[in-house]
Amino acid sequence: MKWTAALQAVKTKLATARPKVKATHRWKTTGTSTTLLKFKSPRLFIAGTTSLLVIGSGAVLISSHVQASKSCLQIYRDGQYIGLVPNNPETVDTMNRVAAGYGVQFESTPVYTQVRENYPWQRVESFPTAAAVIELNNQPLVYTTSTESANQVLNNVKQALAGDIKSASHVTTSFVGDVKVVATTIGIADIVQPSDATRLLLHPQSTDPMSGRASSPAAQLNSGSHQATTQRPALSVQTHATVTKTVSLPYHVKYVKDSQLAKGDKKVVTDGKCGTQKETVSEIYLNGQQTAEHVLTKDTVTQPVDEVVKLGTNAGVASGGWIWPTDSHLITSPFGYRSFGGGQFHPGIDIGVPTGTTIHATNDGTVISAGWNSGGYGNWVEIDNGSGITTVFGHMSRVAVHNGEVVSKGEVIGYSGESGEATGPHLHYEVRMNGTAVNPMPYT
Incomplete structure (x- = not known):
């Protein structure tokens, strides 16, 4: 079946149109540089994500079908070959729903052959799909399946980076920079599952052997004076915590001169005691590491007691004490x-x-x-x-x-x-x- 000119125009428009963008949630503090976090497109990943072409959130990852099936479908549009997908019910159903959603038709021919290692899967990776992008300072970091998923990814990242401050009476956390979720339309190859998006934001330089993904371009965030092995997250979280502390107030030592003691000798007359003070302190953390603190209020509970010490001034008396010259005291x-x-x-x-x-x-x-x-x-x-x-x-x-x-x-x-x-x-x-x-x- 050949495609009509009208359907061809629809497909051409879909392939060339820029994604529509709509801003939703937003967090603001200070700025930083950004780099898009995305998977490269090796064979297994593109084949698996092809099955995620769904208008909504019912996608199922089926990359295993590429390895398990020897049967594939050649996809044609208007008689022109555009790509190869695994021949299994999930993939076929997904392709049909995508085509119906965009009002286009395609034809397919089954072939029974193993897919060669250098097969150009990129032919099918450009199918446009509804998605959500997480941006930092208006620069895209990672694409995922929906705005709900993207917001959950940000919540997971925030919890992971903020840490647990158990003693705090009040804690607020916020991302560093202008972080927001934007609804968009993007090629299927650029979309990752929420769990993968979370890992990409937390560990931009890591390698995921399950997807065949190589080091992300976000590793550029760690360039410059930092070593290549430094693991920095793509986002940073600042935490403000208010804590109450009990601190010790040191006592002072007062010296009283005594000519009956040898010079330099000391004798404690009154023992010193430390006082106590309660402080309300504001602590600031960056990705779970404390960076600053300042005292908000102070309340003295007990005053310190000064220590009184006699200080000998008699240069001729070593120990300060005198003894009787004989055993007899008569x-x-x-x-x-x-x-x-x-x-x-x-x-x-x-x-x-x-x-x-x-x-x-x-x-x-x-x-x-x-x-x-x-x-x-x-x-x-x-x-x-x-x-x-x-x-x-x-x-x-x-x-x-x-x-x-x-x-x-x-x-x-x-x-x-x-x-x-x-x-x-x-x-x-x-x-x-x-x-x-x-x-x-x-x-x-």
Whole structure:
């Protein structure tokens, strides 16, 4: 059967007319570049998508029939051969419904042969079909079967890229750029199923062995300074999340100078405690990765407690604490004016101990005199403890250190006795501040 001139004109008009475009849904933020995401047209894909020529959404993918059937149909229009399709009920029914929808006729002839590898399937790929295109900044990214399918694809892509922010009290997501769905008419070879469209938008560089699709032209989106292996989606999703956080408020440390402590020594008087604060924070994510945040409100729950620390300033005291010079604490004569012997001033304390009792340095320092003292102290040791403080140990039976020796607190410096002007065995212990004798009790 030959086609009439009128039908030929209809077909020519369908083949040459530009697709009609109608905008539907739209999302807007900021712009970016776009590249059409489409399948290349290897044999198996074109044969399979030929069966999707349906006015509506009842398409069934039957690419497997190409491999399973040895029988094919040669399609003619007005006596002119235009293409080859698989000879099976689904394909024939689809071809008939397409022809009826466009008011044209075609004729077919069955042939029993295997389709050769280089068969030009592109002859039948240009049949126009109702579809929907997903656009970014007015540039097409991918074609799919309907506007409903395209919107579902965008919802799937948005959910995949936005991620799950569990702690947020309020979350809004939007595409970056002007993303919209447009109803259109396009050749069947450019249309992909919604699941394929989702994969193309999420993984533009991937290869789908099921369809024989090679790397998409959308891989150009990843060119430039990025490595070829970088996987960037064709669309980007920005997420704004409002979260409430409890943060710790640090405490301050206050130092109080103490001349009784060695220089540099510290003693905590009051422990510090951190406070707490609730913050409302706006977080911004791009494709699930946080890119920025800023604090909206702050509410102090508990105030921090300052830590108070004593800071030693006495350069001659290593540890800051003083010790008793002997094991015995028996004081036989205190510091100050005596009530006997004419009321003489006693510049130290006398500690009653047997001869040979070990005597210890009451703090760190340097020995400035060790040996016999002709002023009545007998065998003595004088130690410079720094910051104008010196300690004196008199009436020893013998000394165990020498001039210039550095001694540590608790170190044995000699042994008690009754040398010099002493009426019995004891230790005479003095503390001098800048050369003046002071009560040694605070330094024991």
